[in-house]
Amino acid sequence: MSRHLRFIARTVMVQNGNVDEAYKILNRILTHDGVIDAVKRKRYYEKPCRERQRKNFENCRRIYHSEMARKITFISVTNREDPWLGC
Amino acid sequence: MLNMYKLNSVLVSSVSSVCRQLSGSLNAFGSSAKVFIGCESIGLQRTLCTSAVRRQETAASTTSSAKTSRDSSIFPPIIGEESSLRWGGKKFEELPIAHVKATYNNTHIQLTESTGQSMVRTSCGTEGFKNIKKSTPIAAQTAGISAAAKATAKGVKFVRVVVKGLGPGRLSAIKGLTMGGLEVISITDNTPVPHNGCRPRKARRT
Numbered sequence: 660m661s662r663h664l665r666f667i668a669r670t671v672m673v674q675n676g677n678v679d680e681a682y683k684i685l686n687r688i689l690t691h692d693g694v695i696d697a698v699k700r701k702r703y704y705e706k707p708c709r710e711r712q713r714k715n716f717e718n719c720r721r722i723y724h725s726e727m728a729r730k731i732t733f734i735s736v737t738n739r740e741d742p743w744l745g746c
Numbered sequence: 747m748l749n750m751y752k753l754n755s756v757l758v759s760s761v762s763s764v765c766r767q768l769s770g771s772l773n774a775f776g777s778s779a780k781v782f783i784g785c786e787s788i789g790l791q792r793t794l795c796t797s798a799v800r801r802q803e804t805a806a807s808t809t810s811s812a813k814t815s816r817d818s819s820i821f822p823p824i825i826g827e828e829s830s831l832r833w834g835g836k837k838f839e840e841l842p843i844a845h846v847k848a849t850y851n852n853t854h855i856q857l858t859e860s861t862g863q864s865m866v867r868t869s870c871g872t873e874g875f876k877n878i879k880k881s882t883p884i885a886a887q888t889a890g891i892s893a894a895a896k897a898t899a900k901g902v903k904f905v906r907v908v909v910k911g912l913g914p915g916r917l918s919a920i921k922g923l924t925m926g927g928l929e930v931i932s933i934t935d936n937t938p939v940p941h942n943g944c945r946p947r948k949a950r951r952t
Binding site: 660661666667669670671672673674676678679681682684685689694695697698699701702703704705706 | 819820821822824825838839906912917920921924929930931932933934935936937938939940945946947948949950
């Protein structure tokens, strides 16, 4: 950051001279924290109506993906206890 | 680098002593079913302690992995004391900083002291590129190489990099610095993120 946490925040040490590896780690951290997305979005002004549409869309997308992942994990379970045991 | 070698030698001696102890215990119990094959190659790179018994293998690997994960961490040393890491005799906060400003049309590289005094200043434009050629990773790489050459002429070896902006020359400038002979020890990202400050320009319609 500029003055706060000057070399503490958003910093990655290079291990064994692997500059590419360190850059990849930094990129991964930044994307997970949403920094890269925010910078790309703020390059041009986003009108409030477009912002509301995008937030709505991202909400729906998040719900859809979580439900789909839940469904897939449920279906892919193979070892279940036998529901007809004892009949 | 010297720290790494010392720690490696400590590692070697510790793991070899562990192996000797375990081999001693095995021979004392006299397990005839398994043959203990212990081969140690003591060198600066790695020590291999191979044995047929799984427990000893896992014990040796856990001790060595614990040691290696402790001395190499991704996080930078915090400035409030108690860091034994030195690069060329300097602490982390005394090393020079290479500011890389990667805009969408150009890439600037400026090397400064830890105090802020500017030493070297290069950009794609000073390397002889014009207009659209400046916004390429190759131009950023040449700028990095020339900046590193000028810096090594002034006697700089280790440098911490601060990147600003998302442009085409973001990674290749750092690569150019390493290719030119400087040693990059840490990468910081200082891209300005406004908390909804100034209104940017209007959206492009293409």
